[in-house]
Every structure is written in structure tokens, then in C-alpha cells.
Amino acid sequence: MIISADRFLADLEALGRIGWVDGEGMDRPAFTPSYDAARKFVEDRMKDAGLSAKIDGVGNLFGRLEGSDPSLPAIYAGSHLDAVPGGGKYDGPLGVMAALEAARTIREKALPLRHPLVVAGFTGEEGGEMGGTFGSRAFAGLLQEPFPAEKLSRVGLTADGILSAKGDPGGIACYFELHIEQGPYLERRSIPIGIPTGIVGISRYAVRLEGEANHAGTTPMKERKDAMREASELLSEWFAWTDTRDDFVCNVGVFSLHPGADAIVPGRADFLLEIRSLRDSIMDEAAAQFRSLLEKRKKVSVSMEPVVWKGAVDLDPLLQDAVEAACREADVPSVRMPSGASHDANPMARITRAGMIFVPSAGGISHSKEEYTSPEDLARGADILARAILEADRRL
Numbered sequence: 001m002i003i004s005a006d007r008f009l010a011d012l013e014a015l016g017r018i019g020w021v022d023g024e025g026m027d028r029p030a031f032t033p034s035y036d037a038a039r040k041f042v043e044d045r046m047k048d049a050g051l052s053a054k055i056d057g058v059g060n061l062f063g064r065l066e067g068s069d070p071s072l073p074a075i076y077a078g079s080h081l082d083a084v085p086g087g088g089k090y091d092g093p094l095g096v097m098a099a100l101e102a103a104r105t106i107r108e109k110a111l112p113l114r115h116p117l118v119v120a121g122f123t124g125e126e127g128g129e130m131g132g133t134f135g136s137r138a139f140a141g142l143l144q145e146p147f148p149a150e151k152l153s154r155v156g157l158t159a160d161g162i163l164s165a166k167g168d169p170g171g172i173a174c175y176f177e178l179h180i181e182q183g184p185y186l187e188r189r190s191i192p193i194g195i196p197t198g199i200v201g202i203s204r205y206a207v208r209l210e211g212e213a214n215h216a217g218t219t220p221m222k223e224r225k226d227a228m229r230e231a232s233e234l235l236s237e238w239f240a241w242t243d244t245r246d247d248f249v250c251n252v253g254v255f256s257l258h259p260g261a262d263a264i265v266p267g268r269a270d271f272l273l274e275i276r277s278l279r280d281s282i283m284d285e286a287a288a289q290f291r292s293l294l295e296k297r298k299k300v301s302v303s304m305e306p307v308v309w310k311g312a313v314d315l316d317p318l319l320q321d322a323v324e325a326a327c328r329e330a331d332v333p334s335v336r337m338p339s340g341a342s343h344d345a346n347p348m349a350r351i352t353r354a355g356m357i358f359v360p361s362a363g364g365i366s367h368s369k370e371e372y373t374s375p376e377d378l379a380r381g382a383d384i385l386a387r388a389i390l391e392a393d394r395r396l
């Protein structure tokens with residue numbers, strides 16, 4: 001390895017203790033004291049490593065190492081420092097600390113680097129008050145005015161701060177993000193490194209079936225307009241169809257019945273249908289199929305309203321090649337694969353070349369205190385990131 005695995009793992013573990021609650025998991029949402037303490041920890045490590053550190057108008061942290069050619073834009077590498085409530089230690093911080101370790105390694109060993117290298121610790125990736133990938137969307141200039149003033153003041157932000165956080169795309173050569181996979185793909189195949197080719201798009205629809213609430217004892221079965229029965233038959237048909245496809249995934253994670261009593265035939269069923277795919281056209285095709293099944297239900301009135309539509313993102317082929325070359329150099333097996341979760345690389349891909357590296361998640365578990373990646377896999381991922389940064393520096 002070119003990095004110092006022991007130093008990297010020690011720092012990652014130390015960062016993982018900030019906000020950690022035994023038995024509960026990580027308590028480190030953005031805009032809280034534990035988050036600020038974690039960011040301070042990383043800022044101090046950046047300064048120790050000889051990087052110039054700054055915090056922008058929304059709370060993103062950047063540490064910069066100059067390259068040999070000041071006329072070149074910077075290679076960015078990082079991830080986020082906030083965590084979901086009850087989450088683990090590695091979702092986010094892994095990518096930030098690995099990028100820092102890459103910068104330390106390059107500086108200490110005086111490895112040739114033409115572009116500046118900026119280590120990025122984005123804030124608010126996990127959602128909450130300001131919505132997901134908040135810090136990287138602000139940096140990418142993707143947040144739309146007017147900003148919600150009341151929400152901003154609750155988290156100590158200002159509209160001017162958001163506007164000032166917008167980065168200059170001309171100063172950015174590319175963005176790398178090392179992340180835990182958060183799924184079982186790599187572990188099942190015993191492959192240590194995944195190279196995502198794209199990040200799936202997400203669409204969500206609010207679906208409603210409206211029948212008639214009635215007495216559950218006296219209403220004859222054939223006369224019922226049972227929203228629950230209609231919804232369950234619809235979803236059975238839908239999932240039978242989705243089983244024939246492998247180019248998208250879907251989920252119904254929220255479902256409610258009204259009025260919701262044991263002796264009342266449900267008059268209304270509401271649920272959220274989520275569809276994710278690497279191709280926008282496939283998300284739309286699946287939604288159209290769902291709509292056609294929905295509209296076949298004759299005993300109830302139906303509606304299906306889009307509530308979220310985030311397009312899929314292609315990750316940059318040159319950076320995928322750079323990661324693959326880094327794996328070959330280190331003699332580490334790798335595989336190209338999709339990313340089923342969204343990341344800071346998603347907004348970053350809108351303004352620059354973006355590439356990702358995945359390491360295995362034990363049992364595919366994430367957003368849980370049980371989240372685990374072995375020290376060997378963590379260090380290997382950080383080493384590949386450092387090598388990929390150097391490879392991209394030569395190719396860009």
C-alpha cells in the first residue's frame with residue numbers, strides 16, 4: 001500500500017467515536033454540536049497535514065494541498081461528515097478521511113501531483129431540514145432561490161451563506177468519492193473494490209385508491225368498495241410484473257388505510273411507490289406500467305401524483321478507467337457496478353467529472369449501527385483512492 005493504513009484507520013476510528021452512543025449508534029446529524037466537533041476534528045487533522053482548511057457558507061469543510069502546476073483546476077475528493085440517526089461510522093467519513101490520507105501520503109512521500117488536491121467534507125448529505133445532499137448541492141449551485149428563511153434560521157444559515165458556498169466549476173478538475181457499498185453486491189462476489197458506472201435515479205409517486213368506508217360486518221363482500229383489497233390486488237399484479245425485470249428496483253415503504261379501524265372496510269388506501277433505475281427512461285416506463293395497472297381498478301377512484309423525480313447520473317468513464325488502472329497497479333480485483341444509493345457524487349456530477357469507489361458492506365447493511373466494513377477493506381479502498389487520484393492527475 002502507498003498509504004499508511006494504521007494512521008488512516010486510527011483517525012477513522014477516532015472520528016467514529018464523536019457522536020457515537022453505545023447501543024444506539026451514531027448521533028451526528030448536520031448542524032448539531034456533535035457534527036461541529038467531528039468537523040473540527042477533521043479540520044485539525046487537515047492543518048496537521050499541512051493543508052489549508054476552510055469552511056464555507058453552509059458548513060462544508062475543504063482542505064487544500066497545492067499541486068506543482070498552479071494553473072490547473074483542483075482534483076476534489078471526499079464525501080460527507082454527517083450521519084443518519086442511529087447510523088454507523090463509515091457512511092460518509094470513510095471518503096473524507098481516505099481523501100485526507102491520500103493528501104498526507106502525497107505530501108509526505110513527495111509523490112508527483114500536478115493538480116491541487118482538495119479534500120471535501122460535505123455537510124447535510126443525509127437529509128433532514130434542508131433535504132439530502134444539501135452541502136454538495138449548495139457547492140454545485142443547484143439550490144434554487146427563494147430559500148426557506150425559517151428553516152435556514154433554525155440551522156443557523158443565511159441565504160447569502162448559501163450563495164457564497166457555490167464553487168467555481170472552472171476551478172474543479174474532477175471529484176472522487178470513496179464510499180461503503182451499502183448493499184451486498186461486492187461481499188457476495190468476494191470482490192474488494194466496486195467501480196460504480198452511474199448512480200440510479202429515484203422517482204416517487206403518491207398513490208391513492210378511494211373506495212367507500214362501510215360496516216365490516218353488515219356490508220356484503222360483493223358490494224364492498226374496499227380500498228385495501230383493491231390496493232393489495234394491484235400491488236400483487238405490480239410485483240409479479242417487476243419480478244420479470246432486472247433493470248430497476250421498486251419499493252412501497254409507506255402505506256396507510258383510512259379510517260383505519262378494525263370494524264370498518266377501508267375507504268381509502270394511500271401509499272408511496274418508489275422506483276430507482278440507472279436509466280431515466282426505464283423509471284418512466286415502469287411508472288407508466290404501474291399507472292396502467294392502477295387505472296384498471298374499477299371499484300375505486302384512483303390517483304397517482306409524482307412527488308420526487310431525480311434523474312440518474314452517469315459517472316465519468318475516464319475516472320472509472322483511472323480507478324480500474326489503480327486496482328491493476330495494486331493487484332486488487334474490481335468490478336463495475338451501479339450505485340443504488342444517492343451520494344454527494346450525484347450533485348458533483350452535474351458540474352464536473354465524478355467518479356466513485358465502493359468497498360464491501362458486511363451483510364449489505366447500512367444506515368444502521370450494525371454497519372461494518374473490515375479494516376482491510378477500508379484501508380484497501382483508501383489506498384485505491386490515493387492511487388486513482390494520482391492516475392487521474394496524470395490523465396487529466
Ligand SMILES: [Zn+2]
Pocket residue numbers: 080091092125179343
Ligand atoms: Zn453516504
